[in-house]
Amino acid sequence: MRRKYLQLVVTFATTTAAMEMEQRAEKAEISGRLIPLPSEISAGCGLAWKTELSEKETIMNFMEQQKLHWETMYELLMF
Secondary structure: OOOOEEEEEEEOOOHHHHHHHHHHHHHOOOOOEEEEOOOOOOOOOOEEEEEEHHHHHHHHHHHHHHOOOOOOEEEEEEO
16 A cells, blocks of 8 residues: 655646746756646646745745745655
């Protein structure tokens, strides 16, 4: 049986903001990926960024430096 791990999930108000995060993160080699919005979360668009919880500070700093717009960060048990 697969185990769930605590993951960092970042939500965005718009699909455009989520896709911008994906583009810039890929270019900067930031770990993580876009996922469909988990059912436990209600947010502005249907996409979220998922990464390891240990990357929280890195992600926050990256988004601030890049002036990326995000809504909320969640810590969720996920596969």
